[in-house]
């Protein structure tokens with residue numbers, strides 16, 4: 298394929314962050330610390346902002362920059378994971394199986410001159426969930442999963458669970474609740490391709506009172522996820538302050554910054570319902586480290602992950618920009 302784009306010739310190895318408001322992300326503070334940790338201080342991070350549902354040409358320009366400039370090493374993609382792949386599929390030499398099934402990518406990297414795309418979310422949300430629950434959790438508890446939101450990260454969590462080889466690591470029931478029917482239809486289509494024994498329910502709803510009712514019906518120890526972006530991307534929470542979390546359950550907010558109303562609602566019941574309350578910090582760490590390791594080709598050992606987590610925690614909550 299010939300390059301028809303005006304790609305820049307970078308003078309320093311560059312890792313791109315393709316998002317919407319990239320300058321505001323904590324990664325801008327964390328990345329230089331991590332490069333020091335892995336001995337690659339020569340690598341810099343650069344934000345590449347695109348509008349939500351941007352013109353296909355703009356996604357192609359970003360991908361061409363990485364494909365054709367030797368020192369543009371790769372990228373982590375947020376928000377545009379589906380739109381970018383739709384616009385640029387022909388530019389990739391390889392897509393991993395999760396990218397093929399989800400039709401989205403969160404990682405762009407190069408290996409032996411080939412441009413590769415990976416959908417890392419099922420791996421990274423999975424690593425985060427595995428750190429929250431123990432082995433055979435569902436077998437021992439009969440817990441269900443209720444996910445508010447049926448977007449990329451919620452589907453990734455279901456994919457991770459569906460791929461668990463042991464029955465006890467898969468819930469009997471996983472329920473998606475989503476505002477728009479379109480996302481639910483998309484999730485249903487994708488999940489129909491899987492050979493899974495998880496009963497997946499699809500509920501179209503945006504009324505927090507109805508979400509309270511769904512939550513009240515869950516068996517003890519169930520997991521309730523806020524994957525709507527409410528409390529960070531948009532104000533509010535998918536549930537009301539009267540919503541009751543499952544006894545001995547787990548409340549998992551996918552974000553770690555913002556108003557985090559859902560997280561606060563859960564924290565208010567931490568003692569009374571014996572809840573485990575998690576935010577999205579670990580998800581952030583796994584999400585970024587997996588992609589950086591893919592792009593820079595290093596082995597992410599548990600020891601190195603621990604070092605990187607420690608470094609990141611030193612700037613957690615420090616304002617960016």
Ligand SMILES: NC(=O)c1ccc[n+]([C@@H]2O[C@H](COP(=O)([O-])OP(=O)(O)OC[C@H]3O[C@@H](n4cnc5c(N)ncnc54)[C@H](OP(=O)(O)O)[C@@H]3O)[C@@H](O)[C@H]2O)c1
Nearest residue numbers: 446447448449450475476477480524525526551577580581
């Ligand atoms: N910590 C981390 O590193 C990390 C990693 C991944 C994701 N996240 C966060 O998790 C959130 C979700 O990410 P994503 O990639 O899955 O986003 P996404 O694809 O945009 O999905 C969000 C979904 O939530 C739905 N929704 C919004 N408000 C709702 C409501 N009141 N009730 C029910 N459904 C509602 C949206 O439905 P519509 O179709 O109606 O818009 C959409 O399908 C984002 O805020 C993201 O920042 C954090």
